[in-house]
Amino acid sequence: MGCAFGFRFVIWPKTIGIQLQMPSFIQIRNIQFRIELSTPHFPSFSPQFYPPQARPKPPNSSLDLEAGRPRPAPNGEAAAAKDRAKEEKDKERKEREKELAPPVRKRRDSDGGKNLGANGQTAAAAAGEGSRRAVRNEEADVLPQSVLDDDGFISRQSHMKYELRDSPGLVPIGLYGFQHFLSMLGSLILIPLVLVPAMGGSHEDTANIVSTVLFISGVTTLLHISFGSRLPLIQGPSFVYLAPALAIINSPEFLGLNGNNFKHIMKELQGAVIIGSAFQAFLGYSGLMSIFVRLINPVVVAPTVAAVGLSFYSYGFPRVGTCIEIGAVQILLVVVFSLYLRKVSILGHRVFLIYAVPLGLFITWATAFLLTESGVYNYKGCDANIPASNIISDHCRRHVSRMKSCRVDTTQALKSAPWFRFPYPLQWGTPVFHWNMALVMCVVSIISSVDSVGSYHASSLLVASRPPTAGVLSRGIGLEGLSSILAGLWGTGTGSTTLTENVHTIAVTKMGSRKAVQLGACLLIALSLIGKVGGFIASIPQVIVAALLCFMWAMLTALGLSNLRYSEAGSSRNIIIVGLSLFFSLSIPAYFQQYGISPNSNVSVPSYLQPYIVASHGPIQTKSSGLNYVLNTLLSLHMVIAFLLALILDNTVPGSRQERGVYVWSEPEAARREPAVCKDYELPFRVSRMFRWVKWVGL
Numbered sequence: 001m002g003c004a005f006g007f008r009f010v011i012w013p014k015t016i017g018i019q020l021q022m023p024s025f026i027q028i029r030n031i032q033f034r035i036e037l038s039t040p041h042f043p044s045f046s047p048q049f050y051p052p053q054a055r056p057k058p059p060n061s062s063l064d065l066e067a068g069r070p071r072p073a074p075n076g077e078a079a080a081a082k083d084r085a086k087e088e089k090d091k092e093r094k095e096r097e098k099e100l101a102p103p104v105r106k107r108r109d110s111d112g113g114k115n116l117g118a119n120g121q122t123a124a125a126a127a128g129e130g131s132r133r134a135v136r137n138e139e140a141d142v143l144p145q146s147v148l149d150d151d152g153f154i155s156r157q158s159h160m161k162y163e164l165r166d167s168p169g170l171v172p173i174g175l176y177g178f179q180h181f182l183s184m185l186g187s188l189i190l191i192p193l194v195l196v197p198a199m200g201g202s203h204e205d206t207a208n209i210v211s212t213v214l215f216i217s218g219v220t221t222l223l224h225i226s227f228g229s230r231l232p233l234i235q236g237p238s239f240v241y242l243a244p245a246l247a248i249i250n251s252p253e254f255l256g257l258n259g260n261n262f263k264h265i266m267k268e269l270q271g272a273v274i275i276g277s278a279f280q281a282f283l284g285y286s287g288l289m290s291i292f293v294r295l296i297n298p299v300v301v302a303p304t305v306a307a308v309g310l311s312f313y314s315y316g317f318p319r320v321g322t323c324i325e326i327g328a329v330q331i332l333l334v335v336v337f338s339l340y341l342r343k344v345s346i347l348g349h350r351v352f353l354i355y356a357v358p359l360g361l362f363i364t365w366a367t368a369f370l371l372t373e374s375g376v377y378n379y380k381g382c383d384a385n386i387p388a389s390n391i392i393s394d395h396c397r398r399h400v401s402r403m404k405s406c407r408v409d410t411t412q413a414l415k416s417a418p419w420f421r422f423p424y425p426l427q428w429g430t431p432v433f434h435w436n437m438a439l440v441m442c443v444v445s446i447i448s449s450v451d452s453v454g455s456y457h458a459s460s461l462l463v464a465s466r467p468p469t470a471g472v473l474s475r476g477i478g479l480e481g482l483s484s485i486l487a488g489l490w491g492t493g494t495g496s497t498t499l500t501e502n503v504h505t506i507a508v509t510k511m512g513s514r515k516a517v518q519l520g521a522c523l524l525i526a527l528s529l530i531g532k533v534g535g536f537i538a539s540i541p542q543v544i545v546a547a548l549l550c551f552m553w554a555m556l557t558a559l560g561l562s563n564l565r566y567s568e569a570g571s572s573r574n575i576i577i578v579g580l581s582l583f584f585s586l587s588i589p590a591y592f593q594q595y596g597i598s599p600n601s602n603v604s605v606p607s608y609l610q611p612y613i614v615a616s617h618g619p620i621q622t623k624s625s626g627l628n629y630v631l632n633t634l635l636s637l638h639m640v641i642a643f644l645l646a647l648i649l650d651n652t653v654p655g656s657r658q659e660r661g662v663y664v665w666s667e668p669e670a671a672r673r674e675p676a677v678c679k680d681y682e683l684p685f686r687v688s689r690m691f692r693w694v695k696w697v698g699l
Helices: 077-100 123-133 170-183 185-198 203-227 239-249 261-285 288-295 298-310 316-340 356-373 394-406 410-416 435-463 470-490 501-509 514-528 531-538 542-566 572-594 607-612 625-634 638-652 668-672 675-681
Strands: 006-012 015-021 030-036 146-148 154-156 235-237 496-498
Touching (some): 170 185, 170 501, 170 514, 185 203, 185 239, 185 356, 185 542, 203 235, 203 410, 203 470, 203 496, 235 470, 239 435, 239 542, 239 607, 239 638, 261 435, 261 470, 288 638, 298 435, 298 542, 298 572, 298 638, 316 356, 316 394, 316 607, 356 542, 394 542, 410 531, 435 470, 435 501, 435 542, 435 625, 470 496, 501 542, 542 572, 572 607, 668 675
Antiparallel strands (some): 006 015
16 A cells, blocks of 8 residues: 655744645644754754644744844743843833933823823824924923823923912912913903994093903902812903904994993993803803813814904904004014014023013003104194094194004093092993893803813813813803803903913913912902003003004914814814815805995994994894894804804714814813812812712812
8 A cells, every 4th residue: 555745845044844744544644844953063953743733833024123133032932032022122212212302290190091192192192292292392382282101191291380289489479470461461451442442432431441351350360260160271351252342332223322432332231241141151050061062172163263363354454554653563573572582581581472462562652652752743733632523624634543543642541540449340330231232242152162162171281180071161161151240240341251362371481370370360450459550551552452463363363273283183174174164254254244335335433343333234134123133243253153164064074083183071080089180170168068969060
């Protein structure tokens, strides 16, 4: 009986394997002969027998060119040697990254069991991004974006000097707190300087409103830091309220008023602000905001806030052009300070970047004052205080605009302002309530809340251990509503909300201590009681105000768009949504604002205020005049259109959480287990224990 034998050679590096195929009637079916070339001399022959299921696999073909090919380990030690080599390689890589990365303070908090970054990024992606950002210059003023460190903690490449609960001492706290508010001076004082002249107010009225705004800003900031979100965020008159306030001021029913228009219009604004703020307080404290916030993501916040800044383009440079030599110098100074001199440090502080607006304001105001006192803007036989309608001389008519725009008349404002004045509620009279104006403010309060959501998230990544919970966010929005009610009762002309520019100020100054901001708020309250301060600010010419607003609105637009860093900004989905929202936020209101106005019509209001009289000539004309007012006014506001389009598109167009950049808020259960988070967001004086049953406005 014959037998058939088959041989198969298997060649590995330094090894030759021989498999012997035998007929089926022989019990040993597979015999493998293995010849190992262990020495450079004649190879040793050592046959080994393996069952079919236990044959050794060929080694991995992927090579690490940097570490070299490991030597083969006998039998079971190969896997262990491979693991040891991988561990050594990872250890060397981590040591190289630590050498390149600047020192980062680690947070004593975990991610609550979720291996996610600040906005849904995976740990690997976040860690890789963090290692790339680690080599940035330590002095770079970058907005927050969190990553995960090697221990799973959230680390932030922000290099903050003082974080949320830090207390550097009384003197540093006072200095840093005053610096914080001084850097925000433009946001605090510029809105009253626009509103009061539009209402027909005098220099005395402007001085009183400025003092009231400073007082309310200090009080509401203390309330918000103590009983709101507890983040170091300044409360003040937001630009979100400026456009609807101008729309109410230029309503048709107020255009024909005789006498003191200021107090009458102010009482109407007070009533609208109070009702809209009460709606915002209900939205927060009822817990509805924690549900509504699920629809608010960076793709919604970015175009909404950007549209607030873009909406005032008709007021900006056209107003600067009335005195171009003063306005252009103001814009140029702020741009030079904030961009070209931003790296210059004096005593360790980047003075020009932090105080770009106050420094530019002081230099330009002093220049305009010297030109006024030297008689540059005096014209023979002309008086700037005479109304234009009473001027007969053609010579004076040609120069009256420059005289009113360029002159700095400190005598009127300073003489009329008292040394001490305590702002009190209802100082302009009893508020007047109209449902149509109040409904406009209710919608605006929602957009103000959307703006605050982005500020809460961004600031928490800079100064706090973790982002707040949805309950803390609702509590903050509710307190903003109460703060706006106070602003309405005292009569500031606008509501009070978190200033978006605050996030940039924290990133630049590296100061996130809430005690510093609280002490700065106390100093602001004391400053508001000095009436001459308000009178001095009221003497700022309108052209300087417009020039500063050009910078502030441009920065607000950029801060709004910076929220896209939390999402995939290069995604075609997000690009289309943001592009459509921004374009139609400019185009649709332009249709409403220009509808029914002929080019030759003689409108009694200035050209830069004409977009806000849309309620009288808008395309929506129903039998209800109140409904016409509400719809024409709302659809002429740029931020409303941007918000509605972005909200609908972002929540209906499919997209992953990472692509959309969904805001990640802390989970209540995980937050309660972490002492650092509790200390960051719990209410003081054991107030939280009294309201443990209110789960939707707490940790």
